[in-house]
Structures are given as structure tokens and as C-alpha cells.
Amino acid sequence: MTRTLVVIGNGMVGHHLVRTLTERGGDWRIVVLAEEPRPAYDRVALSSYVDGWDAGKLELAPVDVETRLGDKVVEIDRAARKVVTEQGFVQDYDALVLATGSYPFVPPVPGHDRANCYVYRTIEDLDAIRAHGGVNGVVIGGGLLGLEAANALRLMGVRPQVVELAPRLMPLQIDEGGGALLRREVLRLGLDVHCGVSVAGVEDDRVVLSDGSELPADIVVFSAGVRPRDDLARTVGLEIGERGGIVVDEGCRTSDESIYAVGECACIDGRVYGLVAPGYAMADVVVDRLLGGTKAFPGADTSTKLKLLGVDVASFGDAHATSPGALEVVHNDPVSGSYKKIVVSDDARTLLGGVLVGDAGAYATLRAFVGRPLPADPGSLIAPAGAATNTALPDDAQVCSCHGVTKADIVKAIGGGCADVPSLKTCTKAGTGCGSCVPTLKQLLTSCGVEQSKAVCEHFTQSRAELFEIIRATNIRTFSQLVAEHGTGSGCDLCKPVVASILASLNSGHVLEGEQAALQDTNDHFLANLQRNGTYSVVPRIPGGEITPQKLMVIAEVAQDFGLYTKITGGQRIDLFGATVDQLPLIWRRLVDAGFESGHAYGKALRTVKSCVGSTWCRYGVQDSVGLAIELELRYRGLRSPHKLKAGVSGCARECAEARSKDFGVIATEHGWNLYVGGNGGFTPRHADLIVSDVDTVELVRIIDRFVMFYVRTADRLQRTSAWLEAMEGGLDHLRDVIVNDSLGICADLEAAMAAHVRDYADEWRGVLEDPVKLARFSSFVNAPGVPDPTISFREERGQRVPVKLGIPEVSAR
Amino acid sequence: MTAVQERTWTTVCRYEDLLPGRGVAALLASGEQVAVFRTQDGLHVLSNHDPFSCAAVLSRGIVGDRGGVPVVVSPVYKQAFELATGRCVDDVEVNVATYPVDVWDGYVRVGSP
Numbered sequence: 044m045t046r047t048l049v050v051i052g053n054g055m056v057g058h059h060l061v062r063t064l065t066e067r068g069g070d071w072r073i074v075v076l077a078e079e080p081r082p083a084y085d086r087v088a089l090s091s092y093v094d095g096w097d098a099g100k101l102e103l104a105p106v107d108v109e110t111r112l113g114d115k116v117v118e119i120d121r122a123a124r125k126v127v128t129e130q131g132f133v134q135d136y137d138a139l140v141l142a143t144g145s146y147p148f149v150p151p152v153p154g155h156d157r158a159n160c161y162v163y164r165t166i167e168d169l170d171a172i173r174a175h176g177g178v179n180g181v182v183i184g185g186g187l188l189g190l191e192a193a194n195a196l197r198l199m200g201v202r203p204q205v206v207e208l209a210p211r212l213m214p215l216q217i218d219e220g221g222g223a224l225l226r227r228e229v230l231r232l233g234l235d236v237h238c239g240v241s242v243a244g245v246e247d248d249r250v251v252l253s254d255g256s257e258l259p260a261d262i263v264v265f266s267a268g269v270r271p272r273d274d275l276a277r278t279v280g281l282e283i284g285e286r287g288g289i290v291v292d293e294g295c296r297t298s299d300e301s302i303y304a305v306g307e308c309a310c311i312d313g314r315v316y317g318l319v320a321p322g323y324a325m326a327d328v329v330v331d332r333l334l335g336g337t338k339a340f341p342g343a344d345t346s347t348k349l350k351l352l353g354v355d356v357a358s359f360g361d362a363h364a365t366s367p368g369a370l371e372v373v374h375n376d377p378v379s380g381s382y383k384k385i386v387v388s389d390d391a392r393t394l395l396g397g398v399l400v401g402d403a404g405a406y407a408t409l410r411a412f413v414g415r416p417l418p419a420d421p422g423s424l425i426a427p428a429g430a431a432t433n434t435a436l437p438d439d440a441q442v443c444s445c446h447g448v449t450k451a452d453i454v455k456a457i458g459g460g461c462a463d464v465p466s467l468k469t470c471t472k473a474g475t476g477c478g479s480c481v482p483t484l485k486q487l488l489t490s491c492g493v494e495q496s497k498a499v500c501e502h503f504t505q506s507r508a509e510l511f512e513i514i515r516a517t518n519i520r521t522f523s524q525l526v527a528e529h530g531t532g533s534g535c536d537l538c539k540p541v542v543a544s545i546l547a548s549l550n551s552g553h554v555l556e557g558e559q560a561a562l563q564d565t566n567d568h569f570l571a572n573l574q575r576n577g578t579y580s581v582v583p584r585i586p587g588g589e590i591t592p593q594k595l596m597v598i599a600e601v602a603q604d605f606g607l608y609t610k611i612t613g614g615q616r617i618d619l620f621g622a623t624v625d626q627l628p629l630i631w632r633r634l635v636d637a638g639f640e641s642g643h644a645y646g647k648a649l650r651t652v653k654s655c656v657g658s659t660w661c662r663y664g665v666q667d668s669v670g671l672a673i674e675l676e677l678r679y680r681g682l683r684s685p686h687k688l689k690a691g692v693s694g695c696a697r698e699c700a701e702a703r704s705k706d707f708g709v710i711a712t713e714h715g716w717n718l719y720v721g722g723n724g725g726f727t728p729r730h731a732d733l734i735v736s737d738v739d740t741v742e743l744v745r746i747i748d749r750f751v752m753f754y755v756r757t758a759d760r761l762q763r764t765s766a767w768l769e770a771m772e773g774g775l776d777h778l779r780d781v782i783v784n785d786s787l788g789i790c791a792d793l794e795a796a797m798a799a800h801v802r803d804y805a806d807e808w809r810g811v812l813e814d815p816v817k818l819a820r821f822s823s824f825v826n827a828p829g830v831p832d833p834t835i836s837f838r839e840e841r842g843q844r845v846p847v848k849l850g851i852p853e854v855s856a857r
Numbered sequence: 858m859t860a861v862q863e864r865t866w867t868t869v870c871r872y873e874d875l876l877p878g879r880g881v882a883a884l885l886a887s888g889e890q891v892a893v894f895r896t897q898d899g900l901h902v903l904s905n906h907d908p909f910s911c912a913a914v915l916s917r918g919i920v921g922d923r924g925g926v927p928v929v930v931s932p933v934y935k936q937a938f939e940l941a942t943g944r945c946v947d948d949v950e951v952n953v954a955t956y957p958v959d960v961w962d963g964y965v966r967v968g969s970p
């Protein structure tokens with residue numbers, strides 16, 4: 044017989060419960076009654092709404108059950124087992140779940156209900172804050188939500204100040220040392236923070252603090268904690284916890300046996316949890332019970348890891364060292380902005396918890412060891428470079444805390460055929476919450492010996508390196524012939540650019556010549572970088588960062604005449620933003636006439652060779668770093684490669700050019716040059732490794748030629764030299780054997796290939812300007828060239844034009 | 858009662874001017890922007906408006922196939938759209954408009970939807 048389950052509240056936990064129950068089957072008719080007017084959304088990611096104002100992006104996967112949106116439940120009749128909504132809809136139930144969540148707590152200070160006061164919980168709250176706007180804002184509460192709210196204000200163009208009653212930020216999650224570092228990082232972003240004071244009152248234009256000081260405030264956001272929404276339960280006499288929350292047993296049942304409570308409105312083991320993972324665990328318990336099981340709430344992992352204003356913050360286990368005899372081991376490095384503390388048992392054998400601020404790389408591993416014997420000496424676990432990452436996890440260690448998935452579950456799924464992260468996500472749900480366990484999933488795949496497929500895409504079973512060899516050996520020079528003879532179908536956005544890049548590396552003429560043009564990514568197709576509003580940016584090459592005043596003036600004039608936003612890049616050159624497709628040739632005509640060339644900022648190709656000022660000016664310089672950087676940049680410019688290539692040359696060991704963070708870096712010595720390879724900035728930084736030392740310029744260039752060409756031929760699609768070197772069998776020693784000792788006998792061939800590249804190089808933009816067929820493609824509309832794209836518009840910021848963000852829905856003024 | 862509406866056609870360019878396997882943008886009389894693609898299986902016209910980035914750039918995407926079905930991939934965040942139907946392959950909830958197209962005396966014409 045079908046029974047009816049009514050769920051009150053369609054927040055994250057209610058939605059998870061309904062979704063899990065429908066997935067597990069069973070004979071329940073489900074009715075969801077929801078106060079909010081829109082489908083369930085990801086509240087944890089609420090702050091990302093500010094980026095684009097697209098509520099659709101937050102929506103959770105839809106579940107096909109009867110749902111009444113925008114109609115709140117106002118009455119429960121326990122005796123008759125029915126509920127009534129505000130609009131008078133009546134629904135019977137056999138089982139009822141309360142998933143009503145929390146409401147933001149607003150301290151009853153004078154003025155707290157003025158028109159400039161807001162809370163931060165729903166999409167509607169954010170819309171209202173945005174519609175109000177203002178110059179100065181005050182956020183009351185310096186916890187997780189307060190900091191997120193402050194950042195959201197910042198992104199809306201409001202200058203926020205944060206007021207926190209406790210002596211430090213995020214008092215619940217982190218300790219004093221971590222709080223101090225967080226505060227420093229937050230101040231650096233221009234947020235003002237006032238700790239250890241409370242709010243005495245709110246006026247229309249300011250907030251008055253308990254110490255008598257006043258902060259200007261056009262808008263005030265209260266973020267002073269949340270309270271469980273237990274009002275419905277109270278009125279019908281369900282048991283309520285001492286400090287609020289609907290009391291439930293280990294099966295999440297309230298004092299009425301046909302009513303359950305889950306999520307932030309529930310009080311379990313005397314506690315109310317304000318995180319989503321314990322809520323999901325409760326929902327899983329209720330689903331199991333509804334299907335006749337006996338699952339009990341396993342206790343909650345309140346570990347958190349987040350990125351707040353770009354700062355990693357993590358806390359896990361007994362972060363405040365409250366266990367008797369607990370010891371703290373701290374590594375604090377204010378220079379690099381990293382604070383790490385672990386809490387261990389009195390015999391220093393068992394890990395109890397910890398706090399990481401700044402660098403939370405060790406989080407996944409450390410969290411899994413909570414309550415277990417330490418795998419290594421406590422100090423080494425938090426030493427820089429995190430020795431902890433390679434320690435083997437025990438089988439029952441929880442890898443994904445969002446969905447309670449253990450290492451054993453993952454290993455089992457891998458054994459059952461999951462061969463990559465996406466399939467692990469589908470099979471186990473691990474990695475589908477906050478995503479912080481994804482790196483561990485990858486490690487487990489590798490340690491289980493799963494070979495990740497090297498196929499470029501569904502059209503080619505070959506790897507990029509194999510395609511390179513096929514094209515080189517067969518002389519096939521068109522994509523259509525290649526896919527017909529060695530692949531299937533008509534190609535896609537993965538294989539076409541790969542083949543285009545290989546053809547270009549093999550000197551097959553202009554990248555927009557004939558069929559090659561159709562293979563290029565939009566950046567290469569228009570020889571410029573696509574920006575978020577459909578305009579492009581222009582980066583002329585400035586070798587080694589050296590530029591004459593005359594050339595600077597040309598750039599300034601072009602920027603002024605075309606109204607381009609101008610910025611110095613991180614690569615020692617100048618980027619001009621906001622050009623439309625039809626303006627690109629006009630801009631480049633002027634730049635080429637003044638002697639500029641393409642900077643290939645759009646291509647997977649050599650970007651820049653960064654240089655320091657070197658021996659010409661610097662009192663410490665021992666070689667001419669600028670001269671060498673220019674020589675190298677001109678030598679390798681235009682070379683297409685598996686990913687972008689960056690280089691640097693420093694004039695002495697002080698390393699002002701940061702050469703060791705580059706794909707190849709050169710550092711001057713008294714006797715010549717040291718060459719380092721495989722460095723990277725970006726997402727996974729890596730210092731380059733020394734491959735030869737004290738060589739002269741001729742020898743240096745010869746080895747770089749071989750290094751770069753070997754990389755171009757053998758690396759995977761979008762694999763930087765650092766990842767290529769890390770994955771290379773035999774590592775650095777093997778690489779040195781091949782390119783210094785010529786162990787494979789290919790060096791002459793690599794050098795010849797590079798010589799051909801240097802000989803055949805021609806500026807791509809000049810090539811376009813000289814060819815009417817290529818030029819004709821740079822038009823906004825094929826039937827109306829010269830008519831600008833009507834969706835593009837600009838506003839002014841700090842004296843320059845910037846894009847008006849597209850897709851911002853209208854908000855009505857209040 | 859059924860309202861009969863005339864379809865309006867906009868002549869866009871010579872068929873020969875289209876690069877096989879690539880798109881161009883065109884402006885219709887109504888002010889709408891469309892993306893016109895010439896592929897192995899003929900001509901396709903979609904709205905030029907990318908629903909994910911909100912930029913008018915679909916004409917600049919790479920054309921290919923997913924599991925044999927012809928698609929264009931948005932150049933911004935790389936979602937694929939079926940050329941024949943406008944359906945987004947990566948998000949079943951999303952569609953872009955398609956437009957009728959034919960070749961008349963060597964010229965490509967796009968019709969109102």
C-alpha cells in the first residue's frame with residue numbers, strides 16, 4: 044500500500060532526503076511543501092550568485108515529486124496527521140519530515156529593523172541587498188557567513204567593514220593564531236575588521252559600536268549566527284532542546300513517532316549542527332528508516348575547509364584542543380602566509396584535530412587520520428611542502444566527508460570498474476559536494492594502478508604524442524585526411540585544436556591558412572583573447588619586457604583612440620582590452636606599422652621570457668639577463684606547443700626574474716648560465732630543476748632547443764612542462780640523458796626541427812593584414828560588417844572602460 | 858482562429874563565402890543575431906547568443922560531433938549545442954533557438970523562427 048510522506052522545507056537537506064528516497068525506490072508518495080518560491084538550490088554556494096546573478100547556476104538536480112513552492116506550512120494536526128499551508132492547502136501524511144532549516148539571528152539592538160538592515164540566507168536576500176546598494180556597508184558578525192557576506196558586498200561595489208564580538212575572526216572554527224593570520228590576509232584585501240566590540244545601535248547612515256565609535260553604513264548585513272526554525276514543532280508540543288532545535292533520537296525521530304526532523308532545525312545528541320554534511324547524514328538515516336531499516340546517526344564530522352576571500356581555511360576534529368591532555372604542534376609562517384596547527388593526544392601518538400590557514404594542502408590527508416595513530420612525527424606533518432600527502436590512508440578513513448565515503452568504498456568502486464574521477468563521482472557520490480576530496484580520488488586511482496586513458500577524445504584513440512608521430516611520419520597535412528584514416532567521426536573541440544597545434548609545430552604555414560582556420564579555438568581563430576563579454580584583448584610582444592618610450596607612446600595612442608582598457612600584465616607586457624572583432628585588424632595595422640608583432644597571448648605557444656634588469660644596471664648582476672631574455676624570446680616566438688611556454692632569465696642568484704617558476708629558467712653565474720626546467724606558477728606551483736650548470740650561451744641555447752622540441756613532440760594535450768616532467772618515466776635523470784647526453788640519438792633531429800622553426804617564423808598578424816581573404820573574416824556580422832555587436836556595452840571604472848556584465852537580471856528598486 | 862504569419866527572410870552572404878566547418882554571425886532584420894554554420898551535412902542556423910556566458914559568440918565556436926551528432930561548442934565555457942535542434946548536450950534544461958535556412962541563387966537566406 045502506498046503511504047504518503049510529507050516533507051516541510053525544500054532546502055538542501057530536505058532536497059537531499061527526497062532525492063535519495065526516490066533513488067532508492069520504495070513505496071512512498073512524496074509531497075514537498077516549500078516556503079521559498081524557487082526550486083531547491085545550493086545554499087552553501089549562495090555567495091557565488093554575486094558572480095553573474097544567475098540563480099539557475101545554483102539549482103540542485105531536479106527530483107520529480109509533487110512540490111508546492113512558495114506556500115509555507117502554518118499548522119500541523121498531529122492527531123489527524125495532516126498539515127495546512129498558508130494558502131489553505133491541506134495534506135494528510137503517514138510520515139512527516141521537518142526540514143525547516145534555520146533563520147538568521149538578528150540581535151535586538153536599537154534600529155535593527157531599519158530599512159537599511161538585511162540578512163544573508165536566501166537568493167531573495169541577496170537580490171534585496173543588491174537593489175539597495177550603497178557606498179559603505181557594515182557586516183555584523185565575523186564568522187564564516189559574515190566574511191562571505193562582506194566579500195559579496197565588496198563584489199557589489201560596496202566597501203564593507205566587519206564587526207565581530209569575539210576577539211578574532213571565525214571564532215568557532217579557528218584558533219587565535221589562525222585568526223590573526225586570517226585577519227591580516229583579509230585586511231590586505233581592503234576589508235576593515237573590528238574585533239572585540241559589539242553593536243550598540245543602527246542609524247540610517249551609520250552603525251554605533253559599544254566603544255562609542257561610529258562606522259558609516261548605507262547598508263547593514265546581520266550575520267550574527269542562526270537559530271533553528273522550530274516554531275511549528277513548538278506549537279504542537281514536540282520536545283525542544285534547551286537551546287532550541289527539535290529534539291530527535293538516533294533515528295532522527297521526534298517525540299511523535301510519525302514525525303522526523305533533519306538538518307539545521309534538528310537537535311541530535313543535544314547539539315544543533317549548522318553545516319550541510321551532518322544534515323545529509325540525518326537525511327540518509329530517515330530514508331533508511333522509511334524503507335524499514337535501522338540505521339542510526341553516526342555522529343557528525345564538523346570538519347570544514349573553505350576558501351574565504353581567496354584564503355584557504357580548514358579546521359577539523361578537536362581544533363581547540365579541548366580534550367584532556369591534548370598537545371598542540373604549531374607551524375606559523377607569516378611571511379608565506381601560512382598557519383598550521385595539529386592537536387595530538389598527550390602521548391603525541393594520536394591525531395585529534397587541527398587548524399590550517401593559508402595553505403590547506405594537507406587537509407584531506409590529515410582529516411582522514413583524526414582519531415588514529417599518527418603516520419609520522421607530528422612536526423613533519425605540517426612542515427612546509429606537507430610531507431603528509433604521501434602517507435597511505437587506512438581503509439576505513441573517510442575520504443569524502445560531504446557524503447561519508449571511505450577509502451574502502453572508493454577502492455571497491457575502482458575494483459568494480461570505475462576508471463576515472465567522473466565515474467567515481469557517479470558511483471559513490473564522493474567529490475560531488477564541496478569538491479575538496481577530488482585530489483585524493485585521483486591519488487587513489489593512481490595507487491590502485493588504474494591507467495588513465497591517453498586518448499585525445501572520442502574521435503582518436505591515440506595520445507597527442509602518437510598523433511604527432513603519425514603526422515610527422517605520414518606527411519598528412521589536413522585534419523579531414525587524418526580523421527578519415529586514423530580516427531572516426533568529424534572531430535570536436537578537443538582534437539581539432541590539438542591537430543592544429545601539431546600542424547603549426549611542424550611549420551605548416553599560417554595558422555589561418557585554408558582548412559587549418561576551421562580547427563582553431565576562437566582565440567587562435569581571431570589571434571586575440573576572448574573576454575567574458577565577447578570582446579577581445581590585444582597583447583603585442585615586448586621581448587624581455589624592454590620597451591622604448593616611442594613604442595610606449597604608440598601603445599598609449601592606440602589604446603586612447605580605440606577606447607581600450609589598459610593593464611600591465613603579470614608577464615611584463617601590456618594588455619589592451621575591449622576590442623571588437625572588426626577593430627582587431629585596425630588596431631594591429633597601427634601596431635605592426637610601429638614595429639610590433641603578435642605576442643601570442645592567445646596561443647598555446649611561447650608567451651614571454653621574463654627578465655630582470657641584469658648586469659647593465661644592477662650592482663649585483665653578473666651577466667646581461669635582458670640581452671639573453673630578448674634573444675631567447677625572439678628565438679622561440681611563435682612556436683606552437685602542447686600548452687603555453689614561459690621562461691625567465693635572472694642576472695644573478697637573487698633571482699628577481701623568478702626564472703625557477705618558469706618552464707625553462709636561466710640564472711646567471713660568474714662563469715656562465717645555470718639552466719632549470721619544468722617550473723610552473725599557476726594552480727600547482729613547482730620550482731624548476733637544475734639540468735646543467737655554468738654553460739656558455741651557445742651550449743645553453745642548444746640544450747633549450749632540445750628541451751623545448753622534445754616537449755613539443757611528446758607531451759599530452761594541455762600538459763605544462765612541469766606535469767610532463769613529473770609524469771616522465773625516469774624523471775629528471777632520464778630527461779638529462781636524452782637532451783644532454785643524447786642517449787636516444789635524437790638530438791640532431793630536435794635541433795634541426797628548431798632551426799627550421801626559427802628560419803620559417805613570420806609574424807601572424809602581419810600575415811593576416813597582407814591577405815584580404817583572412818582579413819575578411821574579422822567582421823562583426825557577415826551581412827553587416829562594421830555594425831557593432833549590440834550586446835556589448837561598457838561602463839567606467841577608475842577612469843577606464845570596463846564591460847557591463849552580461850546577463851544581469853533587472854532588479855526592481857525597493 | 859489561426860493567425861497566419863509571413864516568414865521574413867534575410868539574405869546573409871554567398872554560400873561560397875562560408876568556410877566549411879566554421880560559423881559566421883549575421884544580423885537579422887528583427888535585430889536578432891544568428892550563427893550560421895556550414896558543415897558536411899549542410900547549413901545550420903542557431904541563435905548567436907550563448908546562454909551560459911550571455912555573450913553573443915556561438916558563431917565563433919568549434920564545430921564537430923559528439924557521438925556522431927553534429928554540435929558547436931561555445932568558445933567561452935565549452936558547452937556543446939546540437940546544430941540541428943539547438944539542444945545543449947551538457948545541460949538538458951538549456952536550448953538555443955534554431956532558424957530556417959536555405960540557399961537561393963547562390964545566396965544563403967535565414968528565415969524568422
Ligand code: SRM
Pocket residue numbers: 572573574580582610611612613614615616617618644650651687689704705722723724725726727763
Ligand atoms: C593577462 C594575464 C593577467 C594579468 O593581467 O597579468 C593573464 C590572463 C589570463 N591567464 Fe594567466 N595571465 C597572465 C599571467 C599569468 C602568470 C604570470 C606569468 O606568466 O609570469 C601565470 C603563472 C605562471 C605560469 O603560467 O606558470 C598565469 C597562469 C595561468 C594559468 C595556470 C597555468 C597552470 O599551469 O596552472 C591559466 C589557465 C591555463 O592556462 O589553463 C591562465 C590563463 C589565463 C587566461 C588565458 C584565462 C582565459 O582563458 O581567459 C587569461 C586571459 C588572458 C587575456 O589576455 O585575456 N593563466 N598567468 C597575464 C598575461 C601575461 C602575459 O603578458 O602574457
Ligand SMILES: Cc1cc2nc3c(=O)[nH]c(=O)nc-3n(C[C@H](O)[C@H](O)[C@H](O)COP(=O)(O)OP(=O)(O)OC[C@H]3O[C@@H](n4cnc5c(N)ncnc54)[C@H](O)[C@@H]3O)c2cc1C
Pocket residue numbers: 051052053054055056057058076077078079086087088089090114115116117142143144145163164165188191272275305306307308316317318319320322347349
Ligand atoms: C552563505 C552561506 C554559506 C554557507 N556555507 C556553508 C559551507 O561552506 N559548508 C557547510 O557545511 N554549510 C554552509 N552553510 C550552511 C548550509 O547552507 C546549511 O547547513 C544547509 O543549507 C542546511 O540545510 P537545511 O535543509 O537544514 O536548511 P535550509 O537549506 O535553510 O532549508 C530549509 C528550508 O525550509 C523552508 N521552510 C522553513 N519553514 C518552513 C515552513 N513552515 N513551510 C515550508 N517551508 C519552510 C525554508 O524556507 C528553507 O527553504 C552556508 C549557509 C549560507 C547561508
Ligand code: SF4
Pocket residue numbers: 655656657658661662663664665668693694695696697698699700
Ligand atoms: S636578479 Fe640579480 S641582477 Fe637581476 S636585478 Fe636581481 S639582484 Fe640585480
Ligand code: FES
Pocket residue numbers: 442443444445446473474475476477478479480481
Ligand atoms: S569532501 Fe566535499 S565533496 Fe568530498
